Amino acid sequence: MPTTLFDKVWDAHEILRGESGQSLLWIDRHFVHEGSFHAFNKLRERSLSVARPDLTFGIADHYVPTLTRRLDAIGDAKVRGMIEQLEGNTHEHGITLFGLDDPRQGIVHVLGPEQGLTQPGLLMVCGDSHTSTHGAFGSIAFGIGASEVAHVLATQTLWQSRPKRMRLSVEGELPPGIGAKDIALTWIARLGADGARGYAIEYAGSAIRGLSMEARLTLCNLSIEGGARCGMVAPDETTFAYLRSRPFAPRGERWEQALAYWKTLQSDADARFDSEVTLDAAEIAPTVTWGVSPEEALPIDGQVPDPAQVQDAARARQVRDSLDYMGLAPGQKLTDIVIDRIFIGSCTNARLEDLRAAAAVLRGRRSQVPGIVSPGSTQVKRQAEAEGLDVVFREAGLEWRESGCSMCVGMNGDLVAAGERCASTTNRNFKGRQGPGARTHLMSPVMVAAAAVAGRLADVREL
């Protein structure tokens, strides 16, 4: 029977199917971070050990400071404690740790691919919803909760029901200045923040094939913002070229064996999907969010909606509530929205390609507002510095920081102040996400750079 890429990978990991139809799946890679302490505590309560420490990797990213790499320099004892707790738990169970001072440290979803831990055909999980990122290599990767993390630690397996399959095709050529972030915000605005709930998405079409590995990572990262279980792109030459000679990638004969397998990881030509969505690449514009959910996104030349014009009462109420929180007037032009600061960072858009793109816009210009640039990993930071990108950001008046989740979630203390408006390359514009009362506008790195230069939301194509 013709089979989808998703089903091929799923079937290869199915140990058994329970009476009620759930599958017990084998897990190839499991990442834990500071927030995974609840799961380690559950193991402790039940005196269980970690089944496969060799398939588990610890990463310090959510709470790490971006001003220092020294643990003892962290003022907040509770923040420091989170990092120490991860060190303690990984050490106790013999798990490899990419810790605060490790030259390979980075945000888990940047580090995995960069180190070659993420490979085609794998089943990967992490107690973090943006684990969907790793699907860019043609693996099934999704976020899980702490109870499931404890289950994977104890058994290296997970119970899951098979989601439905959606193919999201983007055909044609993307106009200049348009990237993966714009594709993602466009489809999420169209289908809704729960529009892909219950589905595994395969991104396909000529525009997707043309994307770099880094752009595919951005696209898959945002799958969860449309509610999807995971997002994948079938591996191809772009994937293989990226992976070759990464530290954890197979070498020599094993590389050849792996490659032969990876090349089979495609949806069959006549495979059936439960849902098909198609976008025309030529119609995608630079897109920004105006509200408090990623579905509340519009092309930059648009206007904030007016609840009085919205037919559906529930929808109108939601728009009114969003505008109220965001401090925006109905019908206001997006390009009239004045910002207070910018943030370039996160697992969505802080890879080398993202930093290069933002720096190209900022070169020789000044940012009208303060802002932070936090590279996705320590390695990205080093590469960016080797290319002089740090100088571009600094000369534009921005702060060049260490790598971590930083202002994406504010757990380390990098916060947007209440009432402040931030143009951000991150993935969530939820109320209070970047700090209590913070107002977030999501957009691509070049659009954040354009906003910085203009001091307001701006169309990068007009700069």
Add this chain to the structure above:
Amino acid sequence: MEPIKILDALACPLPLANVDTDQLIPARFMKEPRSVGYGQFLLHDLRHDASGRPVEGFILNRPQADQAKVLVARRNFGGGSSREAAVYALVDYGFRCVIAPSFGDIFASNAVNNGLLPATVSEEDAEALLTALSDTPGPLRVDLEAQRIEAGELSVAFSIAPTWRTKLLNGWDDIDMTRQHAERIRRFAADYAERRPWLDTTPPEVISRG
């Protein structure tokens, strides 16, 4: 885990859509150990104003709200971050069931793993329940076996995945269930490793620590 069969309890209406897990528990509270009780953090920034005072009229600040076991909300409840702490906040507050037209995927499975029932109803039925409760905690019955919700005159059906229903009815825990399959897992892992020799994760050449 405590099984659920029938809940006869007070229900709180929360007439909001997209109540994401960042709202259910803001990130800054996630450093706390569970032993402090996460109920105090539930919907913290909706419950309190900027100076930390309770927002008057917010449903969880109403009399009797602290005795409620059921929450009724609008679509896409629990979307966003995978933080199980969002479920801990609901459970520690006393909730055993959330009724909504749709749930974030990860949230729903976290809920089941903590004995919290995510009951999916149609948009119309959610609206009808919210109307019936009209802004205050009110009595409601959730029957998991029959998959029905009753509030006064109103009786609506809800859906839940059969596996989850079984787990909640019995109070089962996944780790116990899985360990019964230890031998199958061991055989699978051995065969799998043989077929995929390139998956060995022995750390590459030692990189000096900076």
